[in-house]
Amino acid sequence: MRRNALVGCLFGLLLVGDVRAAVPPAHTLLPAGGQVGTTVSVDVVGIVDLTGMQFACSVPEIRGVMSPDKKRLLVTIPKDAPLGLAWIRLFNAEGSSPPLAFIVGHLPEIQETEPNDRYSKPQVVTLPGVVNGRLEKGGDTDLFQTTLEAGQTLVADLEAHEQIGSPMDGMLQVVDERGFVVAENVDFRGLDARVVYTPTRAGKYAVRVSAFPSQPDASVQLAGGFNYVYRLTLTAGAFAAHAFPSAIARPNPPATIELRGHNLPPAQGVVPVPKSLPMSDHLLVHAPQVANPVAVAIEPHAVIAEQEPNPLDRPQAVPVPVTICGVIQERNDRDVYTIAVKKGQPIHITLDAVSFGSPLDALVRVRTKDGSIITQVDDVKKDADPTLRIVRDADEEIRIEVTDLYSHGGPGYAYHLRITPTPGPASATVPAEQFTFPVGQPFEIKLTIANPSGKPQSITAEGLPAGISLVEPVTIPDSKAKEVTLKLKADKPGISGGFRLRIGEKNLPSRPVLAKLGDSNRTLDWLWLTTTAEKPKAK
Template identity: 35%
Template structure:
């Protein structure tokens, strides 16, 4: 009797459908390491796992990133082709029924090293022999401290820069210290790059020094102690080689070659100038030049790019023509940079300044006044989520007006760099969806597109899917400038009769306007744990429900 029961159970297991087998998994929070040197291949540990054997697949934001899967569900290999530009790229891991959110993967052009434990104290510090490297580490447990030993000569400048919370989404508020051999803290930083730290420090004597990193949680709690955990992933650049802070100007058009002044540390004279042109390519406004240890923010614009020229205070403002992006610095305490421009009555302008989001200490304030100096508008936003300033302002009359940039606390210095843009408000439209992963089964899937029109955009927009997994179709839908569809529409996806039972792939939705060649907008969704958004959504085909047979 027992033997018959066991045989029956075995038969049921063999005949059971996939639905009662192991569920699809692709819950990956981080990649370790979270980057690699171009021209290399690395084994990457997943903070999570992706099952499915041959059904596993990967999407990457650059074709030069090639992902291969092995026997282990928590390991992948990433090959970085030599032509992949340095900067932050994205990898999504998936199988037929689950997918990760896009995961940040940073490509560099310098040596990459793995953190080695134990390295909590100076006595156990990991020795770094390279003068230009990125350490991929994890503050793996509560109160974890990672220490690295470097040898410096008198007058040599050490740069240590962490990438963790801002670019990788690690839930940490990191700190960096430079410590002497006797244990004295010589330099410390915590929030120069958002919640990520940055130090540039010059040695006063020859010797061994220690770079020490630790963290608090990014979301404060009542513990008031050092934090750590499997998700406290970081990349730490440690270098005495060329490290670039910013360029002057920090914007270019690409229409003609433009010589940029390069500002940073450990730069040879030949490295203090860089010429860019239309062929200069970057990754999401991050650019790299041979010999550097890092990428920098450089903005490609379609209008004039100018450089602030002192003196340009309230008594002698610098004259500019719109639209324009101005690269400047609040070079000293109580400095005010003032720019004079002309505007027509009723002309709507957007004035924005970028600084803290670029890693600089300026806490910017924008003031708009008339030609006589009477204040018309001033920004006063102060919150953790708004670190730079922008204002939409309408000229009350035809004439000359002044745009002023200063620091909230009247601080200033060589690194108080900013990028100020003054431009007419442009009619635009955007679209968002509530999540980046969707599934369609036997019933059609309706995806709500939230449509935002600004600057007087008043044209019908036709939304359509331009990338879909095999076996799925989508009927275009139109958002009219007025009425029920002006602010939201539903794009309906359904499976074809001959669609495969299961599958997954990229879903991309664009908005088009009649008479315009290119798409006017692409629908985006939030990326987990980061402020970034992605236009490369993911769609699953789920098995159609089995119809019950009539008895």
């Protein structure tokens, strides 16, 4: 279910001959982000002395230096830096720290000031803004107060577990001047909360942040700690819940996309689509007057919009292959589509919602024309987005129904439903986000492969540090290959730097090779290499 959602399935992992050197023991950054056009003073939680450390960022435009006393990091974010998640590493001759999440925004930044744990003495803030805070100990709560007019909608959005990796299951509550909770939310997006509240009377209202541990224990108490770091967006202005359409086609995308959400008139959320799409499977879109960016999927086939009404007795006919952009508009809403299938022809159905930040916990049912249920899927393993494959024993018309598992719904319950006669693209994973290896002999990294289409694939390397190279090209001939070996060689010890791997068919957009981050649900494609003069140790 949603608490156990894993955004992006990973497969079996194996590494040959890896040597993990001692690395800088960083845990997280505080603040875990900053505003474009500013320089941010950042505490690297876990490293007291930054002497000898060097800075690297997955977004090259973002630069960093150590403060004069070597106790903090000074991160400079240019005005034109891309919004969204970036990764920061601190490294030395021994290796790199784990990648540390750093979220780039455009709203003013607010630093939490203690004490602010009682509704009678909250921290007063000006909207809009992003609060950078930390729940420092068990039982800690943080309150941030603002003044709202009657009918003015407040949006409070918490970023902690899903992007930053904080070990917290966050809760947000809106508290009025009497101390009464008037709105609250948990687990809106994974383990991160979002609350939207419109008061009926003017007054002072505080947003209270608290958390349970992301790994439940027997205490059933509010939790905190040195790594319970969060970012809290607070606004009474425009906030995007999703884009519509939430997917676009390559090579013929629409001219514009509409951002939909709260305090967001239609004309204010219209965003132009670039004529040249990035060679990836998604695009991050943003309007200057809107608090946040949102992701849009890029599809290799036709993309259409849901057409209401489309209940079970009046389903919307759609072609195959297709991606349908829809919204479960209200409680108990059901969107139903009909397709024609051939005897023995596989049909692959994938729904994306949680994976791009939607609160929809989707249930997909496949029915016959007369309404009988053939199969239904909610979660797939630990992924909260459904995926299924069906094969029928006769030519017939089938119906595909989308709804929320708990009958929830609303303007933000967006999804895109992908229906194809072929399985999805190839994917690959590596067993770690960084590797340390000696010079003088090839170093092997085993990649775990899923290639359901069976079409030939290639693994390419981007941005290898100078002095490190591939020994030979890596190809995947068919769907039988479950692992491939990437061989690297280095000219000298002391090389350290980031790189990326990609998998794809010739002349088609490739996909990133991903590494899982520890025990969290997070993945990244910005890997790291360090070379040493040491011989590899026996495993």
